[in-house]
Amino acid sequence: MSAELHLSHLHKRFGGLVAVKDVSFSLARGEVVGLLGPNGSGKTTVMNMISGALPCDGGSVKVGTTDITKMKPHRVAKHGVARTFQLVRPLPTLTVGENVMLSLAFGKKRHWGREARDLAEEKLAFVGLEGRGDEQVGNLTYIDQKRMEMARALASEPDILLLDEWLAGLNPSELSIGIELVRHLQGQGITVLLVEHIMEAVRALCSRCIVMSAGEVIAEGPSAEVLARPAVIKAYLGDDHA
Incomplete structure (x- = not known):
């Protein structure tokens, strides 16, 4: 291989x-x-x-x-290539979904509008945060912040x-x-x-x-x-x- x-x-x-x-x-x-x-x-x-x-x-x-x-x-x-960090670094003024959507501008392909929102929701669902895209980051528990960071990394569609x-x-x-x-x-x-x-x-x-x-x-x-x-x-x- x-x-x-x-x-x-x-x-x-x-x-x-x-x-x-x-x-x-x-x-x-x-x-x-x-x-x-x-x-x-x-x-x-x-x-x-x-x-x-x-x-x-x-x-x-x-x-x-x-x-x-x-x-x-x-x-x-x-x-x-995507990564996570030792400390979660959310953007606190944005919603959970908006934090994830930001990564869509830096991945292998760029996504905008409805397509971007749908892809962000897909990644949030994958990590166990389905339906929580409109929540504020400050409402998330520590494990859910970790999940959001993973979703954010996955939104760039890494290999x-x-x-x-x-x-x-x-x-x-x-x-x-x-x-x-x-x-x-x-x-x-x-x-x-x-x-x-x-x-x-x-x-x-x-x-x-x-x-x-x-x-x-x-x-x-x-x-x-x-x-x-x-x-x-x-x-x-x-x-x-x-």
Whole structure:
């Protein structure tokens, strides 16, 4: 199976700090892959380089055969890449539906008027918010804000979805809902790169994991095998647990 997303020798430096060093990996169409590592390991920086939010200091990012390395975020979105953020960032003066419709201007196709409203409602229904497009964002619970953010990402009609700790902060019942929603995405053929610290979710969703530490990839392979490696345990828990 050909790579849907391919990272080759990515580098990122902030002054004297090397945040990402020689990171390479690929994702096939429809895969859900975990990008793991302790805080400060470079995971979000990699996500930012893929999405165009940060320029790369070296290496390349390709979607299929298209090089998106130097593209701005709106151009990257046009090539089928969408993302969520660690913190939900709704526009509080807009309704739930209007928050979702904004993404329609930045996806692979542009939608306007009735078509845009219908598509926004379709995405809200997919994430479990059917019929709630006219509500104010401030009325949403935390899990529903997370759902709205997912709907907003899906409104750009992505082939590749970057989930940056999207499941963080959910209680056990909400976590089960979130896991099922990601499974539905995979069922639609969407490729998902999942940054996550909740190992229950990683084991449930990710057939494969990539683990980073201090800006470098230290392990890659089937999730159960990778999570049992001494180097991975050491990166998360320290020498006493390795």
